[in-house]
Amino acid sequence: MTNIEPIPVNQPLLDGNEKKYLLECIETGWISSEGPFVKKFEEQFAARMGRKYGIAVSNGSVALDAAVAALEIQPGDEVILPTFTIISCAAAIARSGAVPVVVDCDPDTWNMDVSQIEDKITAKTKALMVVHIYGLPVDMEPLLALADKYGLQVIEDAAEMHGQTYKGQPCGSFGAISTFSFYPNKHITTGEGGMLLTDDDRLAQRCRSLRNLCFQPQKRFVHEELGWNMRMTNLQAALGVAQLERLDEFVVRKRYIGQRYTELLSDVPGLQLPLPQTGYADNIYWVYGVVLKNEVPFDAEEAMRRLAQLKIGTRPFFWPMHEQPVFRNMGLFDGVSCPVSEKIARRGMYIPSGMALTDEQISQVAKSLKEILT
Structure with a gap:
């Protein structure tokens, strides 16, 4: 590597x-x-x-x-x-x-x-x-x-x-x-x-x-x-x-990146992939996020560490507002629980999906993600 x-x-x-x-x-x-x-x-x-x-x-x-x-x-x-x-x-x-x-x-x-x-x-x-x-x-x-x-x-x-x-x-x-x-x-x-x-x-x-x-x-x-x-x-x-001037081109490119990742990762057990569409929109894939399902024995932080060893950049999902120390110290969100956000914050991350990403890089990222999960 x-x-x-x-x-x-x-x-x-x-x-x-x-x-x-x-x-x-x-x-x-x-x-x-x-x-x-x-x-x-x-x-x-x-x-x-x-x-x-x-x-x-x-x-x-x-x-x-x-x-x-x-x-x-x-x-x-x-x-x-x-x-x-x-x-x-x-x-x-x-x-x-x-x-x-x-x-x-x-x-x-x-x-x-x-x-x-x-x-x-x-x-x-x-x-x-x-x-x-x-x-x-x-x-x-x-x-x-x-x-x-x-x-x-x-x-x-x-x-x-x-x-x-x-x-x-x-x-x-x-x-x-x-x-x-x-x-x-x-x-x-x-x-x-x-x-x-x-x-x-x-x-x-x-x-x-x-x-x-x-x-x-x-x-x-x-x-x-x-x-x-x-x-x-x-x-x-x-x-x-x-x-x-190039926004239409960029939207097409982002959707291609997202669709390509989905093709390469759809058979990987333990991964929740982004929805490709809903009844009101097709995914624009600003980033390509993945969530580790419960059967994966480690969290997103560990997955990111393993991918970093393979030279793959990642970012964690957002951390919920009701769990932010700065707001808790202000007396906000006492007793608030949002279980879905709490889960995906800990088990979600996004993988390389920038506009300049090449097909070869997409394949390498998908290969690396499979490697750490199987």
Whole structure:
């Protein structure tokens, strides 16, 4: 095995117009957030996702902070979200002084179990934070019906869903505000970066103000409110424009990687593979996750250690929000149990599935995974 090159968990493709657009930024001197690629990226990305407005920011985590602030969620308010997600989601709620309330995930899709939401709604509930996980979207119709029934705002975190649809409608087009991340492992990347999308004029203006320190048009350095500096640079946006040009190609590529893995691993005992589709979407395979079934005598941490010895990169599944020490120390989630999320957090991982992954590497990863399990 010593002669085999390591296979990273992700490697982006940057062989389109990225270099051309970056050189344009350098040659014109437009490298800051004032440059023309920012507006171009905002407009093109919003149009692609079926929204009126795009507000580019420095990463997907701060996009969630801005979304919570723009919707004026207050201390003591409650926001329902999945426990099985990245910490950015619950952190944005907790930092605002609001209370994150979690639901467990579905054991097959790994998305939030929409059937559990209504029981969590109280007089303090102000919003639902939807997070599409790994490759399949949340079942939106019943969730939106609940939001309408109880008068709740919906924040849609579509960070992992570039190019995905729910019943033909783009992910990122639901709710009051949707958010995206452009981290290097996403379908399209700006290195670091994020985006808020909305159809509401007032919310769009508010998000633009919040990302820019709440400068005022007439009295720039007189502040009525505290915002953030979460601006995206022209350099980042130039990457985004180039990557967006290839989104359809990237979606096809990701689906090919996922389908190829499924072909190679479908006969491996002890593995739960991602669902290829549901009644409302085909898997987009942002990452290719696997869950070790109960008959496997070790957990994901041990599987990852064994794969690392074979030079295969991996990442663990998300750790549930209700088990995060930082939140438990804040007095949150006392007595909360979400058994599905707890199980897959310990027995789930994802294997290399970056855009630049070759067929040879896919075969080597599958071979290595079989080797550690048989």
